[in-house]
Amino acid sequence: MIDREYDVVIIGSGAGGGTVALGLAPLAEQGRRVLVIEQGPRLADEEFTGEEIEMAEALYADSGGFLTADGTMTLAFGRVYGGSTAVYTGTSLVPEPRVVESWAIPGLSHTDLAERCRHFAGQNNVHLLDPFEINENNTLFEAGCVRAGFEARQFPVNVKGCRGSSLCNLGCPNAAKQGTDRVQLPAAERRGVEVVSRAEATRIEEKLVVVRVSAAPAGGKGGPPEWEPGEYRVRAGTVVVAGGALGSPALLQHSGFGERLPRLGEGFTCHPAFILVGEHSREITNDVGHPKSYYVDRAVEEGYVLETCMYFPFVTAKSLIGFGATNESFLRAFPRLQMILVLACDRATAGNRVAVDSGGRPVVHYRFTDEVVRALAAGTRASARIFFGAGAERVHVPLASPPELRATEASEIDERIRPEHFLAGTVPVSAAHLMGGCGMGSSAGDSVTDSWGRVHGHSWLRVADSSLFPDSLRINPYLTIMALADRAAEAIREDLLR
Amino acid sequence: MRSLAVTIVPGAARLDAEGWLDVEARIEAALRTRPPRLKRQLRLLVLALEWGPLLRHGRRFSRMDSARRTEILEGVQRSATPLLRRGFWGLRTLVLLGYYGRPDVRRSVGYRADPGGWAALMGDLTDGSDDVPDESDDVPDESNDGPGGGT
Known part of the structure; x- marks a missing residue:
């Protein structure tokens, strides 16, 4: 075991860890030692090829196929320099006041969060794409919304020099997406923060992190780790856990913090989602251009959000219900496909939680509540109307039997698309907005941390990622994660300069 | 396994011997990092699917017609x-990965x-410059079928 000593160790390099790293860069410039450890590799620019299978393997935990304990939902999250900010589409929204106010966390105001979100939106070049950059997969969604009576809003996205590869979820091959891998981490490193890739935190003890650094596997993507492979004992005055909504609660539980923090791992939410496809009679621009330009927010009224999306052949095939000729016929229509993602705005529910196995690996227990299933059905009906409004000839709908509606059957949408058709383990549900598990609150009785991410009862230990959310955010979470991480960084600076 | 794969993706029937080896290699690669328990369960399931129908229908799965396999x-x-x-x-996921993973x-x-x-769509992607263009470089010529242009 090799010993190292730092002032601050940050576990994770995604939206949370990357933000804390840059927030502590002024301390690094003053001679404080700040370390970021990232479990995944650091890829060179030319390694981002956009090839579906190889990029999924290189960038995602379990190649993007991490399953909940009962195997009924796939959870996608990045495991690479930049974490999930390397693999998301870059949509950047400020949380609604109603959501933050409903959390009712002492010391956390919507005004403060929104101000920090706007700061990071500026830092990440968040803006609306110009009309000429928007493809038909998106313009058809907007047109369908107008005809079906829904209000489509445009997503602000964090790109700079976007070529429209449509490959955002496989890591931008043109370095255009402004994730922490492109903005915060390089800036922090230039100012003296150290980043070690292929470094997994296996245990946290009092002001100490046990780290395992692994060699790069032969033939895999990414460079070698910055430290020699081996086991390290890294002492630090402050430890920041930013391993995401699965990694953080699992690591803290594996390290024994659960005994005095009964809420650790509880309150997991994830916006369960599925992909719907509609087939048009002609080819459309779908796998070129930014994939995600519009959304419909019906969270308050019906518990769902619709987003435009465009996926790749394997993910698309996996996301269609069933198998055989019908499934394949949609894939063979790929250039004519329009896609919509239906996300249910799930709420923190007893039993939906992150646990840990004996090896320290997260185990996610998740049950689809009736509210979630109803929201998915309502979102599916709305999507079918939007598809047909946009001129689609047929639509793949997982909550109908058979799972296909033709335009001539549009009048049957309400009777054909029913929550009763939802059978967990058969309907392909996935989630990428993983939240909760180390929720903020006022005491160990109701939460894991305070509003500044400080773990109750452990002044040297903070959390700075989406696990802090006490309930679902009902939008893409990354700007909010950055805002919360910025608060943690601010508090650490104050602690260390005191 | 191949009869299962063809039932899940009928297009796989068009694969030649080399194609099948490639699909199987992709599946093996995907399983390499998975827990041994999972691999054992999958092998058992494949065996059960192959031999189970013999008891009830008098034929192994691979000897059945496609309609009965689908059923x-x-x-x-x-x-x-x-x-x-x-x-x-x-x-199903593994079969789809093996098949649709093929270029x-x-x-x-x-x-x-x-x-x-x-730029690639419009066929005017030029040299091998690694420089990322600024956004003005991405503006398509309006005389071409650009985004929203009805291609």
């Missing part, structure tokens, strides 16, 4: 036993995504 897999997919549904989900299959379904984005 059997649909039953497994909607089984009342969550473990069976989960197993079939995993099997020729992606091309054959018309998938056109390219790191060059709009």
